[in-house]
Amino acid sequence: MLTLENISFGVKDEKGEKEIIKNLNLSIGENKFVVITGPNGGGKSTLAKLIAGIEKPVSGRILFDQEDITEKSITDRANMGISYAFQQPVRFKGIQVLDLIRLAAKRKMSAADACEYLSEVGLCAKDYINREVNASLSGGELKRIEIATVLARGTKLSVFDEPEAGIDLWSFQNLISVFERMRENTKGSILIISHQERILNIADEIVVIADGQISAQGSKDEILPKLLGTASAVDACSMFYKGEK
Numbered sequence: 001m002l003t004l005e006n007i008s009f010g011v012k013d014e015k016g017e018k019e020i021i022k023n024l025n026l027s028i029g030e031n032k033f034v035v036i037t038g039p040n041g042g043g044k045s046t047l048a049k050l051i052a053g054i055e056k057p058v059s060g061r062i063l064f065d066q067e068d069i070t071e072k073s074i075t076d077r078a079n080m081g082i083s084y085a086f087q088q089p090v091r092f093k094g095i096q097v098l099d100l101i102r103l104a105a106k107r108k109m110s111a112a113d114a115c116e117y118l119s120e121v122g123l124c125a126k127d128y129i130n131r132e133v134n135a136s137l138s139g140g141e142l143k144r145i146e147i148a149t150v151l152a153r154g155t156k157l158s159v160f161d162e163p164e165a166g167i168d169l170w171s172f173q174n175l176i177s178v179f180e181r182m183r184e185n186t187k188g189s190i191l192i193i194s195h196q197e198r199i200l201n202i203a204d205e206i207v208v209i210a211d212g213q214i215s216a217q218g219s220k221d222e223i224l225p226k227l228l229g230t231a232s233a234v235d236a237c238s239m240f241y242k243g244e245k
């Protein structure tokens with residue numbers, strides 16, 4: 001369904017050209033639940049932005065359902081069926097939560113239906129449905145509302161960048177259930193970027209990205225014990241930097 005072929009991306013900084021994604025190849029099949037993990041600064045969010053079209057690769061191709069989307073805009077990709085939830089969601093001043101869910105769903109939706117998506121992410125819908133998506137929402141509330149909009153869209157590919165960030169411990173189990181239900185109910189693939197063992201634990205496939213490259217990839221049963229078996233996160237990173245698989 002999604003194929004990244006020899007994708008490279010870099011930016012210019014004061015020291016010159018900085019390579020962030022290095023000739024990366026990745027395929028995500030139909031109806032797969034894939035979790036990307038790896039050390040901070042490894043390139044995970046950049047990769048998600050390249051998939052959503054927020055950034056364009058310097059070289060390489062991105063194929064979605066065999067169609068080359070490398071040059072397509074964010075909107076075109078969204079219309080083709082790619083949803084993206086930011087690591088740090090954007091606040092839309094002047095838009096109410098209800099409008100945002102309706103905009104995301106791209107279909108006529110009653111307030112009651114929209115409320116169901118909010119309940120799904122553990123928010124008491126009546127308290128939020130008419131709130132503005134502005135700075136008055138807490139970080140965790142905003143994050144949940146964004147997850148609700150992606151659920152409402154129900155597209156072929158949903159990309160979540162650290163959905164657990166800012167979600168309290170008590171709601172975390174609920175979040176896992178949200179993803180499990182999403183996997184059962186949505187005909188599509190889910191790509192989650194996460195550092196959380198409990199999210200890694202529900203993956204079909206785990207991809208480890210370090211230093212702009214894939215350092216390990218395989219089924220959960222194959223990769224998770226290797227990640228957990230190392231004494232510390234630092235050990236895990238150095239193991240993957242060495243390219244041990």
Ligand SMILES: Nc1ncnc2c1ncn2[C@@H]1O[C@H](COP(=O)(O)OP(=O)(O)OP(=O)(O)O)[C@@H](O)[C@H]1O
Binds near residue numbers: 011013018038044
């Ligand atoms: N526009 C930019 N200009 C300069 N450096 C950038 C830019 N975007 C990303 N980077 C750098 O690229 C690297 C990868 O960033 P990215 O956000 O993709 O990491 P990540 O794997 O998502 O990390 P985290 O786990 O902390 O979220 C980092 O070193 C970051 O500082």
Ligand SMILES: [Mg+2]
Binds near residue numbers: 044045046087161
């Ligand atoms: Mg990130």
